[in-house]
Amino acid sequence: MAQRWRAVGVLAIALFAVNVVARLVIRLGFDGDDSAADRVSLGMFIVIGLMLAGVAFVWGERRRLGSWAGDVAAAIGVAVGLTVLIGPLLVGNNPFAGGGSTFFAQIGLYLVVTTIGTMLGYLLLVTLGRDYRSRNLQRYAETSSAKPRRVVRR
Incomplete structure (x- = not known):
């Protein structure tokens, strides 16, 4: 059980x-350049989506969907909380400096990107037929067809 929560925390x-x-990178390299900051943010969201696609692919192969989906959701919840509340403080900004609409837009965008990344990883896994189910x-079909049917005489 401790390893399960450790994996969630690491994620x-x-x-x-x-x-x-x-x-x-935005603060030190592109302070004031909004177009470069947007490109870096887009790159960040792509990396996050790819990370979660990889996690869904690996965890979906080893465990049932119901078991790993909750873990990924918990990790995403903790990460979005840290990202929105602690992240701005690390670079010297106020989390609520842009107003409520910016605050909730960050949360919404983060959740959309993480959901899409996780779904793409799992759908690729299912498409390849490598998911747990x-x-x-496939194992059940192989074992049931391997045993010949017993003839019962009466």
């Missing part, structure tokens, strides 16, 4: 770290 910290790196159904 949340990794997602937050990507955001912190993007904020520092497909492999169990």
Whole structure:
């Protein structure tokens, strides 16, 4: 059980770290250039989506959907909380400086990107037939067809 929560914590910290790196790059390299900041933010969201696609692909292969989906959702929840509340403080900004609409837009955009990334990773896994359920159904089909039917005489 401790390893399960450790994996969730590592995933949340990794997602937050990507955001912190993007904020520092914007702050140190492109302070005042909005178009460059937008490109860095887009790159950050692409990296986060790809990370979650990879996590969904690996965890979906090993565990049932119901077991790993909650873990990913918990990691995303912690990461979005850290990203929105702590991330701006690390670069010297106020989390609510842009107003409520900017604050909630960040949360919404983060949740949309993470959901799309997770879904794409899992859908690729299902398409390839390597997910936990497909492999169990394949094993069942192989074992049930391998045993000949017993003839019962009366």
